[in-house]
Amino acid sequence: MGTYLLRRLLALIPTLLIASILVFSVVRLVPGNVLDLMLSENDYSASSHDTRADLERALGLDDPIYIQYFDWISDIVLRGDLGESLWRNTSVNTEIAERLPVTIELGVLSLLIALSIAIPVGVYSAIRQEALGDHLGRSFSIIALAVPNFWLGTMVVILPAMWWGWSPPNTIEPFFSDPIENLKVFLVPSLILGASLSAVVMRMTRTMMLEVLRQDYIRTAWAKGLRERKVVLRHAVKNAMIPVITLVGILVPILFGGTVIIEQIFRLPGIGQLLLDSVSNRDYPIITGIFLISGVMVMLVNLLVDLCYGLLDPKVRYDD
Secondary structure (H helix, E strand, O other): OHHHHHHHHHHHHHHHHHHHHHHHHHHOOOOOOHHHHHHHHOOOOOOOHHHHHHHHHHHOOOOOHHHHHHHHHHHHHHHOOOOEOOOOOOEHHHHHHHHHHHHHHHHHHHHHHHHHHHHHHHHHHHHOOOOHHHHHHHHHHHHHHHOOHHHHHHHHHHHHHHHOOOOOOOOOOOOOOOHHHHHHHHHHHHHHHHHHHHHHHHHHHHHHHHHHHOOHHHHHHHHOOOOHHHHHHHHHHHHHHHHHHHHHHHHHHHHHHHHHHHHHHOOOOOHHHHHHHHHHHOOHHHHHHHHHHHHHHHHHHHHHHHHHHHHHOOOOOOOO
């Protein structure tokens, strides 16, 4: 296991290097230029070559793009420094560190809610196929897939404010200092995002459970007179969970995209809101820093998913 883990961690290095090159290059291909935005913001003429050249030199954008990339990646490797914001003159590390806990908490709560809904309902739907509960579960998954979470979030914000003058709180208290107030802020957006994610996981859980329940070893367990609870939990669920865990790993990037939208709707000061503001301002260091950190998190989650295979299925070994 240790050798496998070390190999996977080493394999992340070239992956991150390629991802950093793509992110650094593609961000600068976005239409619009940070120099034009800054000059117009300060009422300077964009045609003033001296002013533009001075600003370009001050921001370090006068070098060729490959030199800019080499300087940026060198600072990350040698000092862990993601650079400075072009607009705020603040450290990108500080900007991300202040907002990342909000996004992580929203994402973790949403994922826990999604799994808490999807796995029990998916298992029940499989063992009670074509029963009323199965039809209700499948109907819920179809509705959750059909209704966009951004539309539902917008309705949750607008309609209660129009009808009852109530809006979701957005003043965040640290979880460990006041858990109740903290969860009041995150509960509604997490439920919306979690319900949306649960639909796909629920359908996958039901499908895999139906396939496993038709296997010969399950029939043998039934024939031996084992109780339903023991057959389902000990023999069926563990084997059905491997594709579900794989799907959860795939959903992590989708979850991050969902948090970007939900944070904007509920005015949560997380990475998503910072990313949208930075894209509109063409703040390249913050954009590249966010995507790089997000890429690392997604890769680590997928590594964790691979390690979970060995816990769910003893036949999976990482000795080679």
